[in-house]
Amino acid sequence: MNTMFYTKILGGVCGSLLILLLVKWGADTYYFPSTGSSYGEEVAAAYAIAVEDDGNTEEVVEVPFSELLAAADVNAGQRKFGKCAACHTIEAGANGIGPSLFEVVGREINSTDFGSYSGNLPAGTWTPEELNAFLINPKTYAPGTSMNFGGFSKDTDRANVIAYLSSL
Numbered sequence: 001m002n003t004m005f006y007t008k009i010l011g012g013v014c015g016s017l018l019i020l021l022l023v024k025w026g027a028d029t030y031y032f033p034s035t036g037s038s039y040g041e042e043v044a045a046a047y048a049i050a051v052e053d054d055g056n057t058e059e060v061v062e063v064p065f066s067e068l069l070a071a072a073d074v075n076a077g078q079r080k081f082g083k084c085a086a087c088h089t090i091e092a093g094a095n096g097i098g099p100s101l102f103e104v105v106g107r108e109i110n111s112t113d114f115g116s117y118s119g120n121l122p123a124g125t126w127t128p129e130e131l132n133a134f135l136i137n138p139k140t141y142a143p144g145t146s147m148n149f150g151g152f153s154k155d156t157d158r159a160n161v162i163a164y165l166s167s168l
């Protein structure tokens with residue numbers, strides 16, 4: 001009698017579990033029909049929409065140098081000029097290891113009375129754009145130049161220094 005009672009309870013519990021399992025299986029099959037994925041796995045409940053790829057996945061925002069220059073910080077440029085001051089003065093006619101940079105913006109290249117130009121700077125004018133190209137890496141811009149300076153890799157550093165030089 002007692003045994004019968006427990007057997008019935010056990011049977012009931014087993015039966016309930018079986019039904020639960022069946023319901024769960026049914027639900028999984030219903031909700032994840034295509035993948036047969038089991039519960040808990042992430043399945044996107046959406047359609048994949050084909051997006052046209054213009055081949056430009058990474059957007060590179062290139063700010064024109066003129067804009068950088070317009071927004072440049074003359075005081076920051078003056079501080080950065082400390083790197084140049086080892087060889088250059090900003091006084092007219094006062095050359096050091098390098099030629100004076102007084103009014104260099106708009107000046108003809110190789111045009112001061114500095115007696116030691118290497119002859120490897122190009123002919124032309126020191127426009128802001130030309131100075132910018134030069135100061136990225138002088139040795140790349142003018143192979144053989146005697147200006148021993150590694151360059152400023154940061155656009156803003158170059159813009160600030162050129163803005164400072166323009167202000168002289």
Ligand code: HEC
Pocket residue numbers: 081083084085086087088097098099101104108109110111112116117118119120121126131135144145146147148149161
């Ligand atoms: C280690 C010394 C040294 C440093 C540092 C240096 N320069 Fe020069 N610079 C020179 C020399 C030397 C020349 C002459 C190059 C040649 O004739 O090839 C020169 C040439 C130049 C010229 C061309 C001048 C002309 O009359 O055509 C400019 C512009 C210039 N430097 C700007 C700068 C700026 C700006 C910095 C700092 C960011 C700087 N230089 C840092 C030594 C230096």
